[in-house]
Amino acid sequence: MHIALASDHAGFQLKEVLKVALTEWGYQVNDLGAHNPDPTDDYPDFALLVCRAVTAGECERGIIVCGTGIGSSIAANKVRGIRAALCHDTYSAQKSRCHNDANVLCLGGRVIGTELAKSIVCIWLETEFSGAERHHRRLAKIQAIEERC
Numbered sequence: 001m002h003i004a005l006a007s008d009h010a011g012f013q014l015k016e017v018l019k020v021a022l023t024e025w026g027y028q029v030n031d032l033g034a035h036n037p038d039p040t041d042d043y044p045d046f047a048l049l050v051c052r053a054v055t056a057g058e059c060e061r062g063i064i065v066c067g068t069g070i071g072s073s074i075a076a077n078k079v080r081g082i083r084a085a086l087c088h089d090t091y092s093a094q095k096s097r098c099h100n101d102a103n104v105l106c107l108g109g110r111v112i113g114t115e116l117a118k119s120i121v122c123i124w125l126e127t128e129f130s131g132a133e134r135h136h137r138r139l140a141k142i143q144a145i146e147e148r149c
Contacts, residue, residue: 001125004053004062006032006046008072009039011065011109014117018063021118027125030059043067047075047084054103055081062104063121069108076104080146083139085124088112093120097127099135 003022007015012034022029032049034041043066050062064072069086076084084104085096088111096102105124107117129135 001061002028002030002059003125004030004032004050004059005064006050006062007034007041007065007109008043008046008067009034009037009041010067011043011072011107012037012041014107014109014114015065017114018065018117018121021121025122025125043071044075047072048079050104051076051079051082051084055079060103061125063107064104065107065109067108067110069106069111073106076106083142087120087124088116090116090119090123093124094127097124098130099138101129101135101139 005015005019019029019031030053033046047064050064053059054062064076066072073084073086076082082104083100083102084106085100085102086106087093087096088108
């Protein structure tokens with residue numbers, strides 16, 4: 001599986017840890033930046049890069065790390081076809097995939113530690129969408145909102 005991975009300056013250190021872990025786990029990682037902890041790197045720019053890679057089909061899923069994960073999740077969810085989930089625990093990560101078919105994971109580099117982040121990412125990547133009718137119905141409603149607004 002190809003994973004688009006990016007961060008702003010606040011998420012840079014965690015992104016680097018995740019890049020190593022993802023590679024060790026056998027995933028192909030497209031590191032879209034930031035490539036250093038420059039404080040002028042802004043999360044919307046990197047969120048857009050990840051979302052474009054996912055919606056273009058270059059990567060199956062994306063991971064964005066900023067300070068809290070909030071800004072990147074707001075920015076990512078502005079992109080049509082993106083279902084970004086901000087997760088700071090493994091339960092939310094699992095449900096974001098199983099119920100919501102999230103294709104982008106947002107994490108807060110200043111909120112969670114590296115071991116928890118790796119656990120969240122691992123569960124998020126290993127969990128499949130359930131495919132249950134009720135979840136398809138709800139995702140169709142989300143898509144309808146995207147098309148109307």
